Amino acid sequence: MEFRHLGRSGLMVSEISYGNWLTHGSQVEEDAAKQCVQAALDEGITTFDTADVYAGTKAEEVLGRALKGVRRESLEIFTKVYWPTGPGKNDRGLSRKHITESIHGSLRRLQTDYVDLYQAHRFDSETPLEETLKTFDDLVRQGKVLYVGVSEWNADQIARALKIADEMGFDRLVSNQPQYSMLWRVIESEIVPLCEQEGLGQIVWSPIGQGVLTGKYLPGQQPPEGSRATDKSGSAMISRFMNDDVLTRVQELKPIAADLGLSMAQLAVAWVLQNPNVSSAIIGASRPEQVRDNVKAAGVKLEADVLKRIDDVLGSVVERDPAKTQSPASRP
Ligand SMILES: NC(=O)c1ccc[n+]([C@@H]2O[C@H](COP(=O)([O-])OP(=O)(O)OC[C@H]3O[C@@H](n4cnc5c(N)ncnc54)[C@H](OP(=O)(O)O)[C@@H]3O)[C@@H](O)[C@H]2O)c1
Numbered sequence: 001m002e003f004r005h006l007g008r009s010g011l012m013v014s015e016i017s018y019g020n021w022l023t024h025g026s027q028v029e030e031d032a033a034k035q036c037v038q039a040a041l042d043e044g045i046t047t048f049d050t051a052d053v054y055a056g057t058k059a060e061e062v063l064g065r066a067l068k069g070v071r072r073e074s075l076e077i078f079t080k081v082y083w084p085t086g087p088g089k090n091d092r093g094l095s096r097k098h099i100t101e102s103i104h105g106s107l108r109r110l111q112t113d114y115v116d117l118y119q120a121h122r123f124d125s126e127t128p129l130e131e132t133l134k135t136f137d138d139l140v141r142q143g144k145v146l147y148v149g150v151s152e153w154n155a156d157q158i159a160r161a162l163k164i165a166d167e168m169g170f171d172r173l174v175s176n177q178p179q180y181s182m183l184w185r186v187i188e189s190e191i192v193p194l195c196e197q198e199g200l201g202q203i204v205w206s207p208i209g210q211g212v213l214t215g216k217y218l219p220g221q222q223p224p225e226g227s228r229a230t231d232k233s234g235s236a237m238i239s240r241f242m243n244d245d246v247l248t249r250v251q252e253l254k255p256i257a258a259d260l261g262l263s264m265a266q267l268a269v270a271w272v273l274q275n276p277n278v279s280s281a282i283i284g285a286s287r288p289e290q291v292r293d294n295v296k297a298a299g300v301k302l303e304a305d306v307l308k309r310i311d312d313v314l315g316s317v318v319e320r321d322p323a324k325t326q327s328p329a330s331r332p
Contacts, residue, residue, distance in 0.1 A: 001044030002299045006279045008199030009147055009174040011116065013076050015273055016295050017047035019205065019282040020059045030062055032287065037066035039288035043295040047076040049177075049203065049282045050110075051121055052102050053083035060109035068111060075116075078203070079106045080151060080177075082121035084332055093331045094124035094132040103144055117203075118145040119177055122327035123157045129164055137170040149175030149200070154325045155190035162198055173200055175279065178325065180204035182213060182253075182271050182310060183241060183317065186324045192277045201279030204272050208283070208294070210234065212241040213268035215254055219247040228286070245317055252313045256306060262297070265290070269297035271310065 003012045018040040020033065040048070050063050060079060067075060081102040084092040092098060106115065118139060120132065139145040148171055150158065158176060165172045176195055178187045180202065187202065195202065208214055211228050223229035229238050241247075250264075257267040272281045285291045311318075 001046075001295065003046075004279045005201065006117070006147065006203070007174045007195070007201030009201075011076065011147055011174070013047040013203070013280045014045045014298075015278075015280055016045055016269060016298050017049055017076075017078075017203065017280045017282045018045050018291065019049040019284050020063055021051065021054050021205075021284060030065075033062050034066045035288040036285045036291055037063065039285075039291040040295075041070065043292060044298075045291075045295065046074060047078065047280055049078040049205075051080035051083070051119075052085050052106050053080075053121070057085055057105065057109060060106055064109050064111040072112065077110060077112060077115050078117040078119065079110065079115050080119040080121040081106075082124060082151075094120055094127045094135075096131055096135045099132065099135045099139070103139055107144060114144050114146060117147045117149055117175060119149045119151050119175070120153070121151050123150070123153045124331060125327070125329065126331050129161055130168065133161060133164055133168070133170045137165075140171045147171075147174045149173055149177065149203070151177035151205075152179070152325055152327060154327075155194045155322070157327075158191070158194060158198075158200070175201050175203055177203045177205060177282075179206050180272050180275075180278070181207050181209045182268060182314060183209050183246065183319065184324075185318055185320050186322055188275075188320065190322045191325065192275070196277050202275070202277050203280045203282060204278055205282050206284075207272045207281040208265050208268040209241050210238040210284070212238065212246065213250060213253075213264060215250050215264045217242065217247055217250075219244040219251070226286075249314050249317055253310065256309050256313070260300075260302075260306065262300065263293055265294045266297040266300065267302075269294050270300035270302055271307075273297065273300070274302050274307065 002015045136148040228234035257264045283294045
């Protein structure tokens, strides 16, 4: 495994991290979840990403149990707050009340005294930014959270947060967690330049397009049984890539991966890691073999001619519109 700084902070993270959205507490049984975490640890992954909302809070519990007994100082545990975790009007968003209640629930479920990174899962247009940032800053001072970051905020929202933090002396954001893959490059034109200048690192999600970039979904055919595209919670999110144009072009990436001696998943993870603003690529897995396959992307260098071949194959199916970085207009 290789390690990178999280943005300009002093925190080192494994350049491939393991995330348990859609899998732990939902798609896969606890035994499989634990085996995936163990495979991640065996392969040198030290950074683990989850969220209060995953599997209705069960994913944090599963991760807490799976990491029990591992030396805490050897792990970086990331979680998030924003999406609803209960039926009440205050069980969501980035108010002082919800953030404070949610971090306590996360720490309990994860069986830890602190999380290394606490992330605002989306932008909350119903809470003053000062209230959110002050609450984050208080959690840092209390030692419950070591660093703060955001997820899927647009460049304007990140810039406003940094300005307030600088004016008020609050702890600064160190990271952003966006979707990023060969197919989804919407952060490149606005967010990455801002974050490079301001010292935030990207912790990118769905680097293999939720499985699409493995090439296992064939155009014109039913998805393989047991894959995310057949999962009741997973199928909606993956559907944006499940069309024949995308799937046909992805098949055409296979010779590129083969020429490099890489699996398709390794090529996809290696691709996001070529961007120096990426601190870590968060991989998901429903089976431990997938973790063992995907981690081999660590440290792989892709030359300019390979990147060009990929661009030539994918062509117009690549999404680049920065306006696609969106949070709900009002709280969910
Ligand atoms: N901040 C956010 O809003 C946000 C949103 C989404 C995700 N995330 C984070 O990012 C993490 C990763 O997201 P993701 O799970 O979508 O990432 P991903 O790595 O793009 O997709 C993972 C899925 O692809 C399939 N797969 C992985 N490796 C494979 C291989 N070698 N061969 C065949 N299939 C393979 C598996 O699904 P099947 O076996 O079921 O097909 C696996 O669960 C999440 O766990 C979460 O921590 C954050």
